[in-house]
Amino acid sequence: GYGVPSSLSAKVTGSFAYLTIRDRMPTILTKAIDTIHRNKNKFFEEHGEEGISAEKQAISLLSKLRNELQTDKPLLELMDGLSDTESWNQYMQRQQRQLGDQELVSWFKSPWLYVECYMYRRIQEAIWLNPPINNFDVFNEGKTQSFFESQQAVMALCTYLGDVQKSMEKLSENQLSEHFNKLLQVSLWGNKCDLSISAGQENSQKASPIDSLPSLQSFILVNDSNMVWLTLTSSRRPEGSGQKTADRVDIVLDNAGFELVTDLVLADFLVSSGLVRHIHFHGKCFPWFVSDVTANDFQWTIRQTMAANHKWMSKSGYQWQSYLNEGIWSYHDHPFWTQPHEFCDMAADAPDLYATLQEANLVLFKGDLNYRKLTGDRAWGHTVDFCTALRGFEPAPLCSLRTLKANVQVGLQPGQGEKLSTQDPSWMTNGKYAVIQFHGPKLE
Numbered sequence: 001g002y003g004v005p006s007s008l009s010a011k012v013t014g015s016f017a018y019l020t021i022r023d024r025m026p027t028i029l030t031k032a033i034d035t036i037h038r039n040k041n042k043f044f045e046e047h048g049e050e051g052i053s054a055e056k057q058a059i060s061l062l063s064k065l066r067n068e069l070q071t072d073k074p075l076l077e078l079m080d081g082l083s084d085t086e087s088w089n090q091y092m093q094r095q096q097r098q099l100g101d102q103e104l105v106s107w108f109k110s111p112w113l114y115v116e117c118y119m120y121r122r123i124q125e126a127i128w129l130n131p132p133i134n135n136f137d138v139f140n141e142g143k144t145q146s147f148f149e150s151q152q153a154v155m156a157l158c159t160y161l162g163d164v165q166k167s168m169e170k171l172s173e174n175q176l177s178e179h180f181n182k183l184l185q186v187s188l189w190g191n192k193c194d195l196s197i198s199a200g201q202e203n204s205q206k207a208s209p210i211d212s213l214p215s216l217q218s219f220i221l222v223n224d225s226n227m228v229w230l231t232l233t234s235s236r237r238p239e240g241s242g243q244k245t246a247d248r249v250d251i252v253l254d255n256a257g258f259e260l261v262t263d264l265v266l267a268d269f270l271v272s273s274g275l276v277r278h279i280h281f282h283g284k285c286f287p288w289f290v291s292d293v294t295a296n297d298f299q300w301t302i303r304q305t306m307a308a309n310h311k312w313m314s315k316s317g318y319q320w321q322s323y324l325n326e327g328i329w330s331y332h333d334h335p336f337w338t339q340p341h342e343f344c345d346m347a348a349d350a351p352d353l354y355a356t357l358q359e360a361n362l363v364l365f366k367g368d369l370n371y372r373k374l375t376g377d378r379a380w381g382h383t384v385d386f387c388t389a390l391r392g393f394e395p396a397p398l399c400s401l402r403t404l405k406a407n408v409q410v411g412l413q414p415g416q417g418e419k420l421s422t423q424d425p426s427w428m429t430n431g432k433y434a435v436i437q438f439h440g441p442k443l444e
């Protein structure tokens with residue numbers, strides 16, 4: 001419509017979208033192929049002939065996919081007959097109508113967000129079409145490795161949480177909000193993955209993720225954490241009315257590994273402090289964008305945390321499992337999270353999910369891809385209001401916790417983007433910067 005900027009796409013040669021589609025996406029496919037091949041003995045041969053031919057067949061479908069991408073072929077309809085197949089094919093027709101009948105929807109001509117999502121759905125198709133391996137997660141190794149590499153940081157974080165919980169009763173409102181801010185920021189920087197914040201790095205200090213926060217402060221370009229705090233505390237009804245707690249916070253998860261642990265720690269704090277009664281986690285139905293959390297990753301992470309040979313870490317793991325058993329926490333997935341839609345389409349295209357989010361007092365969106373979907377992955381000016389870019393997506397007060405890894409950023413001060421562009425030309429994509437960006441009723 002009028003006034004809505006165009007989608008980022010590889011049409012702009014040399015853009016980050018272009019480089020991602022040209023270089024990074026084929027590399028991801030190559031790694032997936034390699035993973036299947038390397039696991040031949042472990043997962044496939046146990047199924048005999050059938051397993052061996054499934055392995056060959058999946059690899060051949062993925063190689064074909066890589067070739068289509070690299071030669072900018074038209075996108076193909078899905079053929080696996082899963083429950084979301086029809087809506088993917090309809091979405092493709094929608095894209096085709098927008099493009100007109102002069103040319104076909106293809107990898108380098110379509111919106112980057114769409115083709116990138118489409119690639120992950122085609123990987124799923126290649127696996128799914130090949131029983132007996134159709135629940136194989138080509139990205140599993142990377143996710144578990146990322147978890148194990150960040151053990152030191154996880155231990156430090158669980159110890160911090162344990163300390164806070166010991167003194168919880170005695171904390172003033174101010175102290176509570178300080179702990180909240182720290183854990184919100186740890187969850188924010190968790191999205192950087194465990195590169196600099198976790199002890200996964202060679203940095204010998206093995207610093208706690210909490211201790212690294214002050215030095216990262218100046219890289220937070222928008223910090224609305226005060227609004228997030230007010231949203232949580234104002235949902236607490238006045239004394240005497242019985243309800244003192246925000247009923248529900250939803251966390252739309254991003255990556256497994258260290259980031260997921262930071263989200264679980266934040267969620268534990270929200271519940272154990274009495275700020276929030278229930279947490280709904282939203283994850284992906286199938287492996288997505290390499291490291292995103294699936295139901296399997298979620299359960300695995302909690303089991304590993306329980307099993308850790310570290311007092312505070314295993315304590316946390318047991319606590320999390322009991323939140324789940326008691327229904328204080330719950331894990332949900334919905335096909336919409338693994339579709340290519342901008343979130344402004346959610347009310348029309350996934351009304352049940354939109355209605356679910358409307359029940360929350362606050363929705364936290366983790367990570368870069370969620371930010372791209374919140375803003376439609378469009379070429380907005382940097383000073384455009386976050387609210388404008390959301391285009392009516394406001395199921396509940398919401399906050400994006402995101403480190404910047406794609407060319408879209410709204411809600412900056414006049415001149416802020418220009419200044420960053422001179423100081424650090426790749427500020428939007430190098431993962432060094434972050435935002436805590438809120439939209440909802442302004443409270444005081």
Ligand code: F6P
Nearest residue numbers: 191254255367368369370405406
């Ligand atoms: O680095 C680019 C990218 O692959 C983007 O395509 C995507 O938005 C992002 O990484 C995924 O990051 P996150 O896990 O934070 O959503």
Ligand code: MG
Nearest residue numbers: 254255289292
């Ligand atoms: Mg991700």
